[in-house]
Amino acid sequence: xxxxxxxxxxxxxxxxxxxxxxxxxxxxxxxxxxxxxxxxxxxxxxxxxxxxxxxxxxxxxxxxxxxxxxxxxxxxxxxxxxxxxxxxxxxxxxxxxxxxxxxxxxxxxxxxxxxxxxxxxxxxxxxxxxxxxxxxxxxxxxxxxxxxxxxxxxxxxxxxxxxxxxxxxxxxxxxxxxxxxxxxxxxxxxxxxxxxxxxxxxxxxxxxxxxxxxxxxxxxxxxxxxxxxxxxxxxxxxxxxxxxxxxxxxxxxxxxxxxxxxxxxxxxxxxxxxxxxxxxxxxxxxxxxxxxxxxxxxxxxxxxxxxxxxxxxxxxxxxxxxxxxxxxxxxxxxxxxxxxxxxxxxxxxxxxxxxxxxxxxxxxxxxxxxxxxxxxxxxxxxxxxxxxxxxxxxxxxxxxxxxxxxxxxxxxxxxxxxxxxxxxxxxxxxxxxxxxxxxxxxxxxxxxxxxxxxxx
Numbered sequence: 001x002x003x004x005x006x007x008x009x010x011x012x013x014x015x016x017x018x019x020x021x022x023x024x025x026x027x028x029x030x031x032x033x034x035x036x037x038x039x040x041x042x043x044x045x046x047x048x049x050x051x052x053x054x055x056x057x058x059x060x061x062x063x064x065x066x067x068x069x070x071x072x073x074x075x076x077x078x079x080x081x082x083x084x085x086x087x088x089x090x091x092x093x094x095x096x097x098x099x100x101x102x103x104x105x106x107x108x109x110x111x112x113x114x115x116x117x118x119x120x121x122x123x124x125x126x127x128x129x130x131x132x133x134x135x136x137x138x139x140x141x142x143x144x145x146x147x148x149x150x151x152x153x154x155x156x157x158x159x160x161x162x163x164x165x166x167x168x169x170x171x172x173x174x175x176x177x178x179x180x181x182x183x184x185x186x187x188x189x190x191x192x193x194x195x196x197x198x199x200x201x202x203x204x205x206x207x208x209x210x211x212x213x214x215x216x217x218x219x220x221x222x223x224x225x226x227x228x229x230x231x232x233x234x235x236x237x238x239x240x241x242x243x244x245x246x247x248x249x250x251x252x253x254x255x256x257x258x259x260x261x262x263x264x265x266x267x268x269x270x271x272x273x274x275x276x277x278x279x280x281x282x283x284x285x286x287x288x289x290x291x292x293x294x295x296x297x298x299x300x301x302x303x304x305x306x307x308x309x310x311x312x313x314x315x316x317x318x319x320x321x322x323x324x325x326x327x328x329x330x331x332x333x334x335x336x337x338x339x340x341x342x343x344x345x346x347x348x349x350x351x352x353x354x355x356x357x358x359x360x361x362x363x364x365x366x367x368x369x370x371x372x373x374x375x376x377x378x379x380x381x382x383x384x385x386x387x388x389x390x391x392x393x394x395x396x397x398x399x400x401x402x403x404x405x406x407x408x409x410x411x412x413x414x415x416x417x418x419x420x421x422x423x424x425x426x427x428x429x430x431x432x433x434x435x436x437x438x439x440x441x442x443x444x445x446x447x448x449x450x451x452x453x454x455x456x
Contacts, residue, residue: 009054012085012099020081020109023048024119026055027205027225028074031065046072047095048080051118057093058083058101067106077116081109094140094206094221096125122225124203126234130176132218133254137211143204143218144234145172146242148179148251149380150196152318152327153189166190171380172202173251175241179378181255182207182218188226195228199247201239203230215436216254248387250378250404253436269293269413271445274362281416281427289417291432295442297409298376299363301401302354309394312353313381318346349381355431357412366414366431375434377404411435411442 007019027047034041043061058080060068072078080101088100127141135141150170157164168189173179182204184191206224209216220226229235238246269291272280277292284290302310317328317338329350330340337344351373356365374380377400379387388397413433418425 006050006079008052009048009050009056009097010052012054012056012097012101014085014087014099016085018081019085020079021048021050021056022077022079022113022116022119023050023054023056024077024116024121025072025074026122028072031069042066044069045092048101049119049123051116053120053123054097055095055123056097056099056101057088057095058103061102061104063106064103064108068103068110071110071112075121077113077119079109079111079113083108094224122203122205122227124205124227124230124232124234126203126232128176129172129174129178129180129254130252132180132209132216133178135209137209137216139209140221141207141209141218143172143174143180143182143207144201144230144232144238145174145179145204146199146201146238146246147171147196148173148199148383149374150193152320170196171255172204173242173246175238175246177246177249177251179251179253179255180209180216180218182220184220184226188220188224191226199242200228201230201235201242203227203232203235212255247383248400250407252408253375253378274357274359274364277414277416277429278362278364281429284416284418284427287418289415292414292416294357294359294412294414295409295437296357296359296364296412297406298355298404299358299406300356302356302365303398303401310354312388312397313349313351313384315347316350317341318348319343349385351377351381351384357410357431358406364429366412366429368431368434372412372431372434375436376410377401409437409442411437 005020006022009021009023012019025046026049029045031042031044034043041062042065043059044065045057045059047055047057049055083101083103085099086102088098093100124142126144129145132141148171151168153166153168155164155166166186166189168184169181170184171179171181204220204224204226206221207218208221209218271293274294274296277294280290280292304310315332315336317330317332317340319328319341328338328341330338332338332347335344336347350370352370353368353373354365355368355376356363368376370381377384384397387400388394390396412431413435414429415432416427416429419428
């Protein structure tokens with residue numbers, strides 16, 4: 001070691017055929033097999049970080065993979081040499097380096113270097129969530145934020161039905177008052193619920209951001225990392241923001257939930273005003289539901305009825321339905337007992353509010369279910385309950401809700417369908433999704449409408 005000249009990772013290129021680096025393994029992929037011609041091969045990858053902050057990916061193939069898969073462990077430091085250098089494949093490589101290393105034979109130099117405190121355990125280049133809104137998609141970013149909500153672990157099938165994947169969706173927010181959904185996969189998705197409870201601050205490395213349902217959502221890649229209690233100025237700043245009032249702020253949501261099919265409904269919904277929506281709903285003749293897309297602002301929430309406080313949420317069964325990954329979601333009693341499942345299991349807070357929305361022509365009262373209510377309030381059901389059971393009580397909840405009146409505009413997805421009520425058929429109109437308004441697109445639509453009126 002004393003006579004070895006260590007080369008900085010940042011200076012590695014195809015013009016430096018002889019190099020030796022000292023780095024920490026920050027991430028490691030499982031071994032996977034592949035077919036090449038008539039034969040098969042195997043490979044695994046590691047991400048390396050040196051004392052000067054340089055990062056690079058190294059791939060180990062075939063015999064080299066067998067020889068070092070158990071040697072190269074995450075968190076340990078090694079000296080590596082005698083590999084080849086090639087241009088990084090951005091489709092699979094998330095490290096911020098133009099090149100990557102390849103080891104495909106056993107005549108390599110890899111020795112353990114002991115722990116080196118000069119090399120960080122992990123390097124994050126944090127992008128704020130508001131900046132994510134401006135990035136050209138698809139993009140890969142490192143994020144830091146507070147976990148504002150999380151969904152249960154679920155299994156999904158590959159498109160060809162050949163494999164099953166485990167996933168979990170979480171929502172994070174940062175001090176730009178912006179939130180985004182991020183999907184966790186595999187072992188990371190199986191993180192215990194207790195670690196995600198209580199709005200912890202986390203850092204996510206190598207999040208792939210793409211367009212989804214008209215919004216932006218993230219996915220933590222296999223090469224990515226989830227870190228709890230991260231250190232650094234960004235994490236400290238975000239934690240302070242959340243504790244000092246960020247938890248009560250209205251958040252701009254970059255993501256549009258796909259769990260209720262809202263994105264598909266929004267694309268197929270008829271764009272109209274509240275007056276046109278009311279008229280169309282009153283004249284329904286088909287048994288099939290109709291969907292409308294309306295731009296409006298929250299003007300009122302029914303907090304009382306005939307002098308009585310109206311409940312804004314209820315406890316629902318969070319146990320999966322038999323033979324399904326979907327949750328039961330039936331209302332439970334005060335003991336947490338679900339009559340449908342016939343057991344007292346996990347419960348979740350579900351919002352259910354009567355909201356009045358207003359546009360430039362009219363207003364309408366709409367029953368607004370859980371997902372839509374969360375987006376209107378910028379809070380999860382658990383957060384609203386915690387606010388009500390906290391020091392301020394119901395007054396704190398009502399004060400917060402009133403502060404949202406006539407705030408930011410929303411694109412509402414409204415469903416109207418015929419229901420039987422006391423033997424009489426009538427239209428039932430509900431708000432099934434709320435989407436952050438794309439002001440640019442909405443402005444262009446209004447200009448087009450004005451132009452059409454002028455041409456008449």
